[in-house]
Amino acid sequence: MRSFTWIKIPLLAACLLPLASLAWDGYTGNLGANPIEVITRSTGTWTLVFLLITLSVTPLRKLTGWNSLIKLRRMLGLFAFFYASLHFTTYIWLDQFFELAEIAQDVVKRPFITVGFASFILLIPLAATSTSAMIRRLGKRWQQLHRLVYVTAIGGVVHYLWLVKADIRKPLIYGLILALLLACRTVTRWGQIPAFKLAVKKLLVPSP
């Protein structure tokens, strides 16, 4: 009860649904003519979705005052890492079939892969320091370190945007949501600066 188990267990199951659905489609032969592409797309999309859900925990807390939500953030963030790992493995294994020279060339020469690769690498230290012991050990530096997730999320959207041929609607939607979630943070942070408060006041209250 204290640890929020009643919500954590169904949430865990829900977070596994995208993988379950992918596995089921694979098992029943419903992944279409190019299954590897579908697996790559799906795991990539869910990585972005989980990054955005994770980033919405703090704004939601502030908005609703439901502070216990913070207890779910670690699981959501780890699921972002989980789907990113699947996405990365799909690329290395199914798409490139461990052709290391080809992969190295991709990472160096293809900006969208460079960005995607870097974003994934940046997630690793975050996942590694997600244990309670690490949070305690790192103290204030933990929070600084975990701000890297902003970089990863921006990198993820750019990665998507740069791989699309002409129809940029979907990556733009992810970009807009991310921009909104990041803007929430800037506003609340700037709201604590006295000079900013004053400026807002001046803007809102017409001077005589």
Add this chain to the structure above:
Amino acid sequence: MLIRKSNDIKSSEITPREIYLSRRNFFLSAAVAAAGLIVPPFPFSQEAHAGTKLAGVRKSSLSTDEKPNSFKEITTYNNFYEFGTDKDSPAEQAKRLVTRPWTVSVEGEIRRPKVYDIDELIKLSPLEERIYRLRCVEGWSMVIPWVGFPLYALISRVEPTSKAKYVEFTTLLDPKQMPGQRRGVLDWPYVEGLRIDEAMHPLAILAVGLYGEVLPNQNGAPIRLVVPWKYGFKSVKSIVRIRFVERQPSTAWMKAAPHEYGFYSNVNPEVDHPRWSQARERRIGEFTKRKTFLFNGYREQVASLYQGMDFKKYF
């Protein structure tokens, strides 16, 4: 676990290709046998819907002997942005396309301009089966048994003038039937082009069928271009206008991203797309990638068109 599954999925094995082939052979021999007894076979019945058998289709020595992809693969995995940008949307959305009546206006620098009715156009030249490789600019490929006739049969009939240096092809513009055109993903209508000597090449065909049957809408019905040595997007679908021009046409993809898609767009493993490699390709239905070949393996036939050309400049 995922790996084992995707390895298992070879829809080309699920879909009984042999049945298609034997059925087609049966119809072919039946048609040949009947030819002496009844009137010459009419390419199209009045009901020219996808799935209708095409009669009198000849084999061609220009076909590859590679194993064709299944009918299902060819008709459910399509790039046809007029019907949406997802691979599976054309199969669903193209159902509403009405392909009869249909006219193709042949115009420009020619002595005999004419608005052809589609059924008249199809009878210009005997239909042939052409089994071609198709390489998409996105890095996948298929082997497709088209039915069509050489583009030169039309070109020689309309008598191009000396000013006809290029041929421009235009797809139908009709956002009511083509929901993808309601969004400005590309500068509609879709326009493609060939140099006149490329257009005259025997490998370039106008396709009206697939697997011996009337072309399904999602594959570009009622008539489309197929240029097998170029990336797939050059093979424009659902054509309503063929215009002979003096200056190089500006194509839809050149307008969308001029540094990424050139006028020539010949398949070339050495010239990468600015954002991805073109060295290898995934043949739909296969697990590992294949090497991509210059001119999609049609080098022997088409290299003479491009002698001395810098492919990095004219990509």
